[in-house]
Amino acid sequence: MKAFKLPAAxxxxxxxxxxxxxIGKYQFNQPSREIVIAYEDENNSxxxxIKQTIKDxxxxxxxxxxxxxxxxxxxxEDTESVGEGKPDFYIMVNSPKQSVRLINAQIWFTEDGAIxxxxxxxxxxxxxxxSIPKENANYIKAHINNKEKLR
Structure with missing residues (x-):
C-alpha cells in the first residue's frame, strides 16, 4: 500500500x-498590446x-x-501645412484582450524627425x-519592414 501511495502522489x-x-500557456499567449503599421492603397485612399503587426x-x-x-x-504650434498629402504610414496601437484601439495615428517622416x-x-x-526628434523617428523606421516606402 505504501509503495502505491508515493507513485500516485x-x-x-x-x-x-x-x-x-x-492553462498558463494558452491563456497568456494572447498579446495585451500590439502595434499595427499600415499604409494607404495607391489606388484607393x-x-x-496592413504591412506588419508587432505584438508584445x-x-x-x-x-x-x-x-x-x-x-x-x-x-x-504651426499646423497649417501639416498633414497635407498622404501620410507615410498609419500606426494603430491595440489592446486585443480588451478589443480596444488605444492609439490611431498617422505619421509623416521629415528631415528633422517625424510629425x-x-x-x-x-x-x-x-x-x-x-513632433518627435530624428532619433525617435529613426527608431520607428528601423522597426518598419517596408523600407522602400521610407524617405
Whole structure:
C-alpha cells in the first residue's frame, strides 16, 4: 500500500503542474498590446494595407519603446501645412484582450524627425499634431519592414 501511495502522489502532482502549465500557456499567449503599421492603397485612399503587426508577446521591448516615444512627443504650434498629402504610414496601437484601439495615428517622416497626427474623436479628418526628434523617428523606421516606402 505504501509503495502505491508515493507513485500516485508523484503522478497527481505532475498532473497538477502539467495542467497549470498548459492553462498558463494558452491563456497568456494572447498579446495585451500590439502595434499595427499600415499604409494607404495607391489606388484607393480608403483602403489601408496592413504591412506588419508587432505584438508584445514577441517583442515587448519594441512596444515599450514605442510608448516611450509617444509619451515624449511635443505638440506642434504651426499646423497649417501639416498633414497635407498622404501620410507615410498609419500606426494603430491595440489592446486585443480588451478589443480596444488605444492609439490611431498617422505619421509623416521629415528631415528633422517625424510629425504625428493623432486622431481626435475617432475621425481621420480631425488630428492633433505632434513632433518627435530624428532619433525617435529613426527608431520607428528601423522597426518598419517596408523600407522602400521610407524617405
Amino acid at each position: 508523484v503522478l497527481f502532482i505532475s498532473c497538477v503542474f502539467l495542467i497549470g502549465y498548459l 480608403d483602403i489601408k494595407i 508577446t514577441e517583442k515587448q521591448h519594441v512596444i515599450d519603446n514605442f510608448f516611450m516615444i509617444w509619451m515624449q512627443k511635443k505638440p506642434l 504625428i497626427g493623432e486622431e481626435v474623436g475617432g475621425s481621420e479628418k480631425q488630428l492633433n499634431y505632434f
